[in-house]
Amino acid sequence: MVALTLHPDRLLPTDPGVRGIARRLYEAVRDRPIISPHGHVDPRLLRDDPPFTDPTSLFIQPDHYVTRLLHAAGVPLETLGVGSPPLPEDRARAAWRSLCEHWDAFRGTPVRYWFDSELVEIFGVTERPGAANADALYDLIADQLRQPGNRPRALLRRFRIEFLATTDDPADDLAAHRALRADPDVGTTVAPTFRPDRYLEVGRPDWSEQVAALGGDVGDYAGYLAALRERRRYFVAHGAVSADHGHADAGTEPLDRHEAERIYRSARAGTVSPAAATAFRRHMTFEMARMSCDDGLVMTLHPGICRNHHGPTAARFGPDSGHDIPTAVEFTRALRPLLERFGTHPGFHLVLFTVDADVYSREIGPLAGFYPAVYAGAPWWFLDSPAEIRHYQSAVTEIAGFSRLSGFIDDTRAFCSIPARHDMSRRLDAGFLAGLVAAHRLAEDEAHDTICALVSDQPRKVFKVPGQAG
Amino acid sequence: MVALTLHPDRLLPTDPGVRGIARRLYEAVRDRPIISPHGHVDPRLLRDDPPFTDPTSLFIQPDHYVTRLLHAAGVPLETLGVGSPPLPEDRARAAWRSLCEHWDAFRGTPVRYWFDSELVEIFGVTERPGAANADALYDLIADQLRQPGNRPRALLRRFRIEFLATTDDPADDLAAHRALRADPDVGTTVAPTFRPDRYLEVGRPDWSEQVAALGGDVGDYAGYLAALRERRRYFVAHGAVSADHGHADAGTEPLDRHEAERIYRSARAGTVSPAAATAFRRHMTFEMARMSCDDGLVMTLHPGICRNHHGPTAARFGPDSGHDIPTAVEFTRALRPLLERFGTHPGFHLVLFTVDADVYSREIGPLAGFYPAVYAGAPWWFLDSPAEIRHYQSAVTEIAGFSRLSGFIDDTRAFCSIPARHDMSRRLDAGFLAGLVAAHRLAEDEAHDTICALVSDQPRKVFKVPGQAG
Amino acid sequence: MVALTLHPDRLLPTDPGVRGIARRLYEAVRDRPIISPHGHVDPRLLRDDPPFTDPTSLFIQPDHYVTRLLHAAGVPLETLGVGSPPLPEDRARAAWRSLCEHWDAFRGTPVRYWFDSELVEIFGVTERPGAANADALYDLIADQLRQPGNRPRALLRRFRIEFLATTDDPADDLAAHRALRADPDVGTTVAPTFRPDRYLEVGRPDWSEQVAALGGDVGDYAGYLAALRERRRYFVAHGAVSADHGHADAGTEPLDRHEAERIYRSARAGTVSPAAATAFRRHMTFEMARMSCDDGLVMTLHPGICRNHHGPTAARFGPDSGHDIPTAVEFTRALRPLLERFGTHPGFHLVLFTVDADVYSREIGPLAGFYPAVYAGAPWWFLDSPAEIRHYQSAVTEIAGFSRLSGFIDDTRAFCSIPARHDMSRRLDAGFLAGLVAAHRLAEDEAHDTICALVSDQPRKVFKVPGQAG
Structure with missing residues (x-):
């Protein structure tokens, strides 16, 4: 048998001089509570607390x-x-x-x-x-x-998770969330997240069925908008802070009202063309931004995934079975309509995630470095690894600084990995900042201040997490 | 108050062994005069020398x-x-x-x-x-x-700027440049740069008005070509060494003469379609290369920017107000017509800049590593930062070597940042070369020779800067 | 005169702590025999052994x-x-x-x-x-x-090359390979590689002539398929382990039988359109995968090159004269038809090479991290340099681990560079693994095991090289 141990300096820089700085920075945030504004833990797991x-x-x-x-x-x-x-x-x-x-x-x-x-x-x-x-x-x-x-709740405490967002269907009654918020035994704030993808993609075979579940009169476009608005209001009332979008691309070109109504009718009739469905979804992404300006939900976008790449596996094992594969993504032109309209709207937050690392310096950094609304989402999914996180750190901060970063999100379905993921991020933040200090680009007090912000204040601010900064 | 100081080793590698080599290399170029072959200082600032x-x-x-x-x-x-x-x-x-x-x-x-x-x-x-x-x-x-x-001129001396290129409208009378060249008090060679973008983009609403400012008879295509040729000659006579192009893409497909004339007529009539305007601009980029082969002006290209991304801000604050956003760029196919025709023309120089870092190893390095005309432009705009410069250094030199690099350009509107920008580049060159020496890929005498070339000889050669190598 | 020497630590990490680990790892593989499953040595050079x-x-x-x-x-x-x-x-x-x-x-x-x-x-x-x-x-x-x-054979022995694949025309009679295999003096296994590009690109001006050389009755599509199948069988019988494809893109969309026959007929008649030729080539890439499932040849793909960029040079000096230039490449959507059909076929191996480094983390890693058939080909051509290899190492292994890598290929026409290229790869593997050990992400015994696999077992397994693992 070979021993399995965790070295206290794991993931820190190997240069002894830089490592010393990194240790001090890491120490400052090691034990801070976890803010997890985007993930996939099932709220019923926490409500029912089964072993x-x-x-x-x-x-x-x-x-x-x-x-x-x-x-x-x-x-x-x-x-x-x-x-x-x-x-x-x-x-x-x-x-x-x-x-x-x-x-x-x-x-x-x-x-x-x-x-x-x-x-x-x-x-x-x-x-x-x-x-x-x-x-x-x-x-x-x-x-x-x-x-x-x-058991789940005991681990939640042990993991020191202060805020945990789940991902939820807009038609969900949020009963589990209601129970959790009512339960004084739960110290963590557990918040739902509004994930409307399937309701906006009107070309999906099950769309008509799905949309009926929203409630309200979805027989026409106006009723559909009203139903979505109402479900968002319901989510806000249950503590939601963000709405999450994972479409094939980042398009946001709005349609005129008549065209939107026309496509909606054809979708209801089951006769919508793929091109019209795409145009409608891009239009609705624009409309969702407008609703965010009204109701305050932070908007997160993570386009550029070819879902269920291997059809036979999807047919047998369902979605999320390991073969969603990234594709090249484009934000600059795709987001222009949305940003021209809402990019400077007070209080509107748009967090951009990517699995195409090229856009960090080419598009996300420049956008986040101008628009008050835009934040650069932490490396996500295939990019949540040390080398890619380091690339993100330098690519985005050299263009947009630290204050335009989203802070870490774990995005995980693996409950027990939450602390390890956040700890990894803190170690990498410490290492990156230590490198700036060692290169005399930043004073150590600034690096200390920055890592505390990245771990606590920044995700609270970007995701409008209730409660006080640490 | 916290002290603000500059550490002598700032930006140099942190590994003590590598840092020692880097210090010696940096020392060799630290005080060399600045060659600035592309930037945005207003020549009237230097002529009038106001505080x-x-x-x-x-x-x-x-x-x-x-x-x-x-x-x-x-x-x-x-x-x-x-x-x-x-x-x-x-x-x-x-x-x-x-x-x-x-x-x-x-x-x-x-x-x-x-x-x-x-x-x-x-x-x-x-x-x-x-x-x-x-x-x-x-x-x-x-x-x-x-x-x-x-005052500006005193700073110019203090900054040890030996050569400074400005960026100028082809219709400019270059009076400020004339005055500067005539003034024995100005030790710096200040040269204009021919920037014809707006005269080549015939779909711009103000094009007809603009083009009249060129002088000559621009009523037909032949007259237009002649007027451009004459303005280039005028710039050359006033010391210009390069012509700078910043279009949306790098297309260079030539049109046949009749088609060019036809589009030109429709542009004059205000009826040109966007597609025709784009085709004409690509054709004119080809023609500009042809003129460069004749008059010797170095051609610089920096495509791939979506200008004035936020319309409302552009309308209120004008261009260059911080929301020009990069897009993906393509050189290989786009430049093929130009390079098939002029890529081996003796004395023709084409410097490629990008804000899409992907093309360094994919396109720019391979092109600069074959065509005698092509040089890899230094990291520019959003990429003028330590990590991106390091990426450029390795991505391009491993494919094309050091002799295909343009040397540093500062491209700045911030007059006082010129020395800091060039100093940053020298430190990063020292660090990169020190890394090669420490990895035993290069002898230190070669690294010393290379950094001197990068700082002085290479920009002189690539941009045809008059005067002797240091 | 300046001395030329090779430092024993060349290319190893410069940090003394990491370097020590790297030295031990490198030592473990330094003298291992070379497996070279893809390259361009002429087999006649080895058969005839001229000085x-x-x-x-x-x-x-x-x-x-x-x-x-x-x-x-x-x-x-x-x-x-x-x-x-x-x-x-x-x-x-x-x-x-x-x-x-x-x-x-x-x-x-x-x-x-x-x-x-x-x-x-x-x-x-x-x-x-x-x-x-x-x-x-x-x-x-x-x-x-x-x-x-x-002389060539003596160098082959001195270089300790255990397995060497050449690249061969499907119509080649493989006489040189036959002679080499029959010669007890040759200790290296020299294997041909089936390279059918020109036979699949039916729009090439010389296609009709070429395809006749395949033998068999290529008058219709069925005969053409049979001829290709027969030539593959012949190559397998002569020791081939792989078939290599270098088309302009990675498309694999199959055609229905009638459409394929129709295009084939028009190609024979010399009337095929460029679009039809492209569709046919993508279809044939699919068919080649099907044949690989039958005959076991490993399929290697390296799309995304604009061949013979400078027409005048190609006309005068022929192909491979230094101006094949990369373009952006896309695998996710392009390979989907092939992978949906064959991606989980037992024993089918598909090795993906790229000169567009963006796809390492965006597409190749995710594909190799799900499909048992897919392996991430080692950095190739313009990317076979230290910095790009380091990028590949982290980009792919953080997503797909080490067991999805192809192992090093030298791909060279420069016979004497083979040992230097493999040695470079071993040093970089040692350095990369030492970095993981120093960051406490991997134990040293695991790193040791991994580098031995990368050098010997992995290329044997991925390319189905006959013989025992070392």
């Missing part, structure tokens, strides 16, 4: 970061229980064994980094996973999961 | 690098006097106070780096700007500006 | 990496003997002198790095080339080339 049943349903099944690499290594998604409820113990054990046997497939990835942190810090694992100890580790973790201290 | 009136009109109003970040931070451009003549003192003070209060917005940016250098080296500032000392700093600098030693 | 005639025909004439930079520096390609047989001695000497006189044009490039290695390690050169010693070096190398120990 996690087994390591596989906790670490593998819901996390496409893990299953996609095992799939690439030849493990069938079925073996891993993708898209299934928790597996019976023999199958859960077999899936866990697959993970341990393919531990080397994760070398160099952030998934491995988070895994190491979670195993050591949450579950007290002391051995590197492998074929030989897979069953023993399964037993150890399964045993830990039966402890009350490892 | 600068106040810190705001010097540092803030003309510099969109500064005003865009303050605008993003919520300061209205009107407060900053964008697009205005020098402000009355109370407003100038208020603008300066805004800058000092938002000093943290510039952390990590090159603007901050240049500011620090200018405040310390030119004006002897010893305190970090902030809300508390804003007025005192205003007074201190305003007082300095009244000293004869801080 | 190399002179330094120019060895180092300059066949290597467009060298000639393009000399051309950019102003040396005519004719002087360098591009596209010619070996030059008479006076011209060969003059070409060599040009190289030595322009030695500084190669500073900072990998070509310079490989040159240094080859001169010192193979030919015992001890002086830096330059104008003064050009003739002496020519004589020294020419003399060495007359030694039996420097």
Whole structure:
């Protein structure tokens, strides 16, 4: 067996001079509470607080970061229980064994980094996973999961999560959120996020059915707008701070009223063309920005993903099964209509995420460096790794400074990875700022002030998180 | 108050071994005269040599690098006097106070780096700007500006600027340049640059009016070509070394003569279509290269900017008000017609600038690594920062070597930032070359030779600057 | 004269702590045999084993990496003997002198790095080339080339090349390969590679002529498919492990049978339109993947090159004369049809190469991180340099891990550069892994295991190289 330990200086710069500065900066924020303004934790998990049943349903099944690499290594998604409820113990054990046997497939990835942190810090694992100890580790973790201290709410406290946003369907009744807010036992502010994609993409086969779920009279375009406005109001009343958009592109060209009504009617009739559906969705992105100016919801955009790239896998295992693949993205021209209209609107916030790293210096930095509304979203999804985060840090801050950054978001479905992800970000912030101090571009007191802002004040400000700055 | 100082090792590598090499290389070029073959200093400033009136009109109003970040931070451009003549003192003070209060917005940016250098080296500032000392700093600098030693020409001498190119309208009579060249008191060679964009973009609403200012008989296409040729000749006679192009794309497809004439006629008649105007502009870029082969003007191209992104701001504050935003750019196919015809023409120089960093290794390096005419322009505008310059250094030189680089250009409207910008470039060159030496890829004598070439000989050669190599 | 030496730590990290780790990792693989699964050595060179005639025909004439930079520096390609047989001695000497006189044009490039290695390690050169010693070096190398120990086969042994793939025309009779395989004196496994580009691009003017050379009845589409299938079978029988594709884009949209037949007929009739030819080529890329699923040939794709950019040079000096220029490339949508059909086919391997570095993190990493068939090809052509290799290492492994990499390929026409290129890759692998160890992201035993895999097991596995892992 090989020992598994976490080095206190992990991810910090290796140059001893720079590392010393980085240690001091990291120290200043290491124990700060977590602000998580965008993620995918299920609020019912926190409301119902059931014990996690087994390591596989906790670490593998819901996390496409893990299953996609095992799939690439030849493990069938079925073996891993993708898209299934928790597996019976023999199958859960077999899936866990697959993970341990393919531990080397994760070398160099952030998934491995988070895994190491979670195993050591949450579950007290002391051995590197492998074929030989897979069953023993399964037993150890399964045993830990039966402890009350490892139930979801207890972990939420232990993780020091101050604010946690979930991602929710506009038609959701938000009952789980209501219960959580009413429960004095929950110290974390858990907020819903308005995610209207499927209601705006009128060419989807299930759109007519979906849109009926919004409530209100959606028989015509005016009623549809009113229904969306009402659902946003409902979300705001339940604590939502943002609305999240993940369309194929960042287009925001508005239509004139008659054209929008015409397309809406054809969508209702099931006769909308793909081109018209795209035009309508871009128009609605513009309209959503207008609503944000009215109701204050922060608007987040993360375009440029080809969803469900492998049709046969999507058909069998559903969405989010590991083959959403990025494409090139364009913001400058696509956002122009929206920004000409709302880019200087007081209080409007638009956070831009990308999985096409080219646009950090080419488009996002320049946009965030002029428009008061625009913030550069933290590296997201495929880019949430040390090298890409370092690229983002320099590419965006050299153009737009630190005050135009969104602060870190974890965007995760893997509940136990939340602290490790935020800790990684803090270490990388400390390292980057230490580099600026060591190059005599920034004084250490400024770096200290900046890292505190990045961890606490900036995400609060950008996402309008209620409560006081730390 | 916190002290403001400049560390002698700023921007040099932090590894002690590499830093030692970098110090020696930097030392070799630190005090060399400045060659500035592309920039935006107003030649009348140097001819008339008026004292600068106040810190705001010097540092803030003309510099969109500064005003865009303050605008993003919520300061209205009107407060900053964008697009205005020098402000009355109370407003100038208020603008300066805004800058000092938002000093943290510039952390990590090159603007901050240049500011620090200018405040310390030119004006002897010893305190970090902030809300508390804003007025005192205003007074201190305003007082300095009244000293004869801080008038434009005195600064020009102090900055050791040997060659300075301005950017000029083809219809300009170049009277200021004539006066400067005739004045034995001016040690710097000040040269105009031919910037014909607006005369080539025949779809612009003011084109017909503009083109008449060229002089000559521009009633037909032949006369138009002749007028442009004559204005270039005039510029050459006044010391111009280059012609600068900043169109939306890098297209260079020529038209046949009849088609060019036809479009020209429709432009004169005010009936040209956008597509025809674009085709004509690409054709004219080809024709400008042909003229460069004849008259020797170096051709510089910097496509890929969406100008005046925020219409309402442009309408109120004019162009260059901080919201020109980059877009993806393509050189390989776009330049092919021009390069097939002129890419090996003896003495033709084409310098390619980009704000889309992707093309450094993908297109610019490969083009500059084959065509004798093509040089890789130094990182420009949004990319004139340490990390992006380092990216350029490795991306281009690993493909095309050092001898295909343009040498540094400052491209600035901020007169006082010229020495800080060139010094930053020299430090980064020293650091990059030191890295090659430390990795045993280059001997130190070669690195020494290379940095001297980059600072002095290379820009002289690429831009055909008159005078002897140092 | 300045000494030319190779430092044992060249290319390793400069931080002393990291360097120590890197040295140990490099030591573990330094002397391992070379697996070269993609390159451009002529098999007849190895079959006939003639002495190399002179330094120019060895180092300059066949290597467009060298000639393009000399051309950019102003040396005519004719002087360098591009596209010619070996030059008479006076011209060969003059070409060599040009190289030595322009030695500084190669500073900072990998070509310079490989040159240094080859001169010192193979030919015992001890002086830096330059104008003064050009003739002496020519004589020294020419003399060495007359030694039996420097004939192609002797070098093959000295370079410890265990497996070497060449690149071959599908119509080639592979006589040279047959002879090599039959010769017990040849310890290296030399394998052909099936390179069908010109047979799939039905719009090429010489296509009809070419396709006849395939043999079989290519009068109709079915016969054409059968002929290609038969030639692949023939290549497999002669040891081929892969089929290599270098089209303008990565499109793989299949046509229905009738449409394919129709286009094929029009191609035979010489009336195919460019659009139809492109559609057919994309269809055939799909069909080639289908054949790979049947016959096991690994499929390699390297799209995104604008071939023969400078027409006049191509007309005079032929293809591969230094002006193939990259363009932006897209894989996500282009490969979707192929991957939906074959991306999970057992045993199908698809290796993606790019000269557009943007796609490493945006497309190649995500694709290789899901599809068992997809591997991320090593940095290729313009990107085979230290900084770009480092970018690839972090961009791909943080998304897809090390086990999705192809392992190094040298892709070279410069026979003597093979060991220097592989050694460079090993040093960079050691440096990258040492950085992960120093950042406490990987244990040193894992890094050791990983570098051994990258050098030996991974290329064997990905390219299905016969023989045992080391």
